[in-house]
Amino acid sequence: xxxxxxxxxxxxxxxxxxxxxxxxxxxxxxxxxxxxxxxxxxxxxxxxxxxxxxxxxxxxxxxxxxxxxxxxxxxxxxxxxxxxxxxxxxxxxxxxxxxxxxxxxxxxxxxxxxxxxxxxxxxxxxxxxxxxxxxxxxxxxxxxxxxxxxxxxxxxxxxxxxxxxxxxxxxxxxxxxxxxxxxxxxxxxxxxxxxxxxxxxxxxxxxxxxxxxxxxxxxxxxxxxxxxxxxxxxxxxxxxxxxxxxxxxxxxxxxxxxxxxxxxxxxxxxxxxxxxxxxxxxxxxxxxxxx
Numbered sequence: 001x002x003x004x005x006x007x008x009x010x011x012x013x014x015x016x017x018x019x020x021x022x023x024x025x026x027x028x029x030x031x032x033x034x035x036x037x038x039x040x041x042x043x044x045x046x047x048x049x050x051x052x053x054x055x056x057x058x059x060x061x062x063x064x065x066x067x068x069x070x071x072x073x074x075x076x077x078x079x080x081x082x083x084x085x086x087x088x089x090x091x092x093x094x095x096x097x098x099x100x101x102x103x104x105x106x107x108x109x110x111x112x113x114x115x116x117x118x119x120x121x122x123x124x125x126x127x128x129x130x131x132x133x134x135x136x137x138x139x140x141x142x143x144x145x146x147x148x149x150x151x152x153x154x155x156x157x158x159x160x161x162x163x164x165x166x167x168x169x170x171x172x173x174x175x176x177x178x179x180x181x182x183x184x185x186x187x188x189x190x191x192x193x194x195x196x197x198x199x200x201x202x203x204x205x206x207x208x209x210x211x212x213x214x215x216x217x218x219x220x221x222x223x224x225x226x227x228x229x230x231x232x233x234x235x236x237x238x239x240x241x242x243x244x245x246x247x248x249x250x251x252x253x254x255x256x257x258x259x260x261x262x263x264x265x266x267x268x269x270x271x272x273x274x275x276x277x278x279x280x281x282x283x284x285x286x287x288x289x290x291x
Contacts, residue, residue: 060278
C-alpha cells in the first residue's frame with residue numbers, strides 16, 4: 001500500500017437512536033457516501049437499525065458504546081453508581097469520570113455494562129466493524145483500558161481515536177477559527193498509543209469533531225477536497241428530521257443528511273481519489289504496511 005494513499009471511512013453515529021436516524025443512515029448509504037454506522041444497542045430504535053443493516057450487507061456496522069446520557073443495556077438497578085433517577089446513564093460526564101477513578105464499585109458496574117453492550121452487539125449477528133463511544137467517553141483512561149480488554153474478547157479490530165487536524169478545517173472553510181472540540185487531546189493520544197500496542201486499527205485523524213452537528217454540505221465537500229493522506233474517519237449525525245428522544249439540541253440533522261447525499265460531496269470524493277470503505281476493509285492494508 002503506498003504511504004500516500006487516501007482511505008476514508010464515512011460514519012454515522014447514533015444508529016438506532018430513532019427511526020429518523022435509521023432512515024437517514026439507509027438513504028445516505030444507498031444514495032450517498034456513507035459507508036459505516038455505529039449502533040447504540042439499547043436505544044429505542046435499535047431493532048429497526050439492525051433490520052435495516054441486515055438488508056444492507058455493504059454497510060459496515062460498529063458498536064457505539066453508551067456510558068453516559070442514554071440507555072444502558074443492563075437494568076439500572078444493577079448500575080446504581082452509573083444511572084440517574086430516570087434509569088438512564090448519568091449525564092454528569094466529568095463527575096462520572098472522577099467517580100470511576102475513586103470508586104471500585106463504579107468501575108465494576110461499568111465493566112459489566114460494557115461487556116453487556118458487546119454481548120448485545122454479538123447477538124445481532126452483524127460483523128463488528130469498529131468501536132467508538134457516545135460523547136467519545138472511551139478516551140477516559142480507565143474506560144479505554146476496559147474497552148480494549150473487553151473488546152479483545154469480542155473480536156474488536158478498530159477503534160475511533162478522536163483527534164482532528166485544525167489545518168484541514170481551515171483549508172475546508174477559509175477564515176474559519178475552529179476551537180477545540182474536546183478537552184481530551186492528551187487522552188486521545190494515549191488511547192491511540194494503547195490501541196496500536198494492542199494491535200487495534202485506529203484512524204490517522206477524525207473529521208467532524210469541531211463541527212459536530214453542523215456538518216453542512218459545503219463543509220463536507222470542503223473537507224473532502226482537502227482530504228489528507230492516510231486513513232481518515234469522517235463522522236456525522238444524519239437524520240431525516242429532529243424531534244425524537246435523545247436528540248442533541250441545536251444539531252442540524254437534516255443538513256448533515258443532505259451533506260452525505262449532495263452531488264458536491266460525491267464529486268469532491270471522486271476528485272480526491274480516496275478509497276472508500278469501513279474499517280474492516282482496510283485491515284489488510286495495515287498488515288501489508290507492517291511487512
